Amino acid sequence: MAAFILEKLCHGCQRCLRACPNEAIKMVAHLPVVHPEQCDECEECMEVCMHGAITFRIEEESNHAR
Ligand code: SF4
Ligand code: SF4
Secondary structure, three states: OOOEEOOOOOOOOOHHHHHOOOOOEEEEOOEEEEOHHHOOOOOHHHHHOOOOOEEOOOHHHHHOOO
């Protein structure tokens, strides 16, 4: 599955946008959104995110407030 942004952890720094070789991440309002059809799961975005806001697990995670 494609990368998934955990909105609660994201600081909107846009490092992931710049890191993505496929331009699969776009800013919508102040949050990045992954377009799954363009994502090839290279994990570059996850590497550069300093806030641990990118995951490859299912969306359920975002619903668990920590
Ligand atoms: S690199 Fe992480 S914190 Fe920065 S915009 Fe992307 S998901 Fe958010
Ligand atoms: S996993 Fe790779 S292709 Fe997918 S959004 Fe992240 S950087 Fe882009």
